[in-house]
Amino acid sequence: MTKASATFAGGCFWCTEAVFDDVIGVESVESGYIGGHVENPTYKRVCDGDTGHAEAIRIVFDPDVIAYGDLLDIFFHTHDPTQLNRQGNDVGTQYRSAIFPHSPEQEAEARAAITRAQSDWPQPIVTTIEPLSTWYPAEDYHQEYFARVGDQNPYCMAVIAPKLRKFRKSYAERLKG
Numbered sequence: 001m002t003k004a005s006a007t008f009a010g011g012c013f014w015c016t017e018a019v020f021d022d023v024i025g026v027e028s029v030e031s032g033y034i035g036g037h038v039e040n041p042t043y044k045r046v047c048d049g050d051t052g053h054a055e056a057i058r059i060v061f062d063p064d065v066i067a068y069g070d071l072l073d074i075f076f077h078t079h080d081p082t083q084l085n086r087q088g089n090d091v092g093t094q095y096r097s098a099i100f101p102h103s104p105e106q107e108a109e110a111r112a113a114i115t116r117a118q119s120d121w122p123q124p125i126v127t128t129i130e131p132l133s134t135w136y137p138a139e140d141y142h143q144e145y146f147a148r149v150g151d152q153n154p155y156c157m158a159v160i161a162p163k164l165r166k167f168r169k170s171y172a173e174r175l176k177g
Contacts, residue, residue: 003027004063006071007034007100009054010079011087013138015160016057018146019078019167022175025065030058031138031145034100035130043139049092056100058135066174068106072099072113074174078167081114082123088159097127 010016013031020029033041036053046053059071079087081097101107110129118125137143146164150156168175 001027001062002064003060004068005102006059006061006068006106007056007102007132007135008059008071008075009034009056009096009098009100010075010081011055011095011097012090012159013055013057013142014145014156015087015163016075016079017144018150018160018164019074020057020059020071021144021147022164022168023061023066023071023074023171024174024176025062026071027060027062029060031142032056032058033136033138035098035133039134041136043142046094047092049094051094053094053136054096054098055094055138056098069109069113070174072110073116074167074171075099076113076117076120076125076127077170078163080121081117081125081127082121084126097125098130099127100130100132102132 017029017031020026033046033053034056036051038051041051041053045051085093085096087095099110146160
């Protein structure tokens with residue numbers, strides 16, 4: 001299997017991780033922090049909004065099974081890229097919409113995906129393309145959060161479960177068994 005990586009920030013990492021865990025060709029999804037100025041940030045520090053980091057996910061995928069452009073299209077259809085520094089009730093720069101390309105080719109594809117996605121949104125897309133910087137995995141209890149405790153967490157039931165239902169309906173052909 002060929003492996004490639006993609007790094008996206010689209011609000012709460014529990015939400016974005018849950019979406020991409022279901023996609024055929026995705027080997028793994030890790031929640032973490034990127035784009036800030038503090039070494040070894042913690043969830044509490046990132047949530048305070050003073051580290052500059054975004055809650056993000058790092059996807060390892062097989063580009064022979066799913067293209068980076070397809071991952072970008074899913075990303076743009078599963079969060080609101082027109083909200084600046086927020087997703088719903090999650091507010092702050094840590095919840096910004098951002099793409100962190102791993103190569104010049106990914107950067108070009110990200111720009112093309114923004115152009116494609118703009119036709120789906122009445123407001124301008126505010127998703128940024130930011131330089132790839134140091135990746136900090138989130139604490140263990142954040143990994144696979146929805147899969148582990150989603151049905152026991154009111155936030156997950158109110159925010160993530162409806163997002164996943166919509167995603168699974170729209171992308172049924174892309175879902176793992």
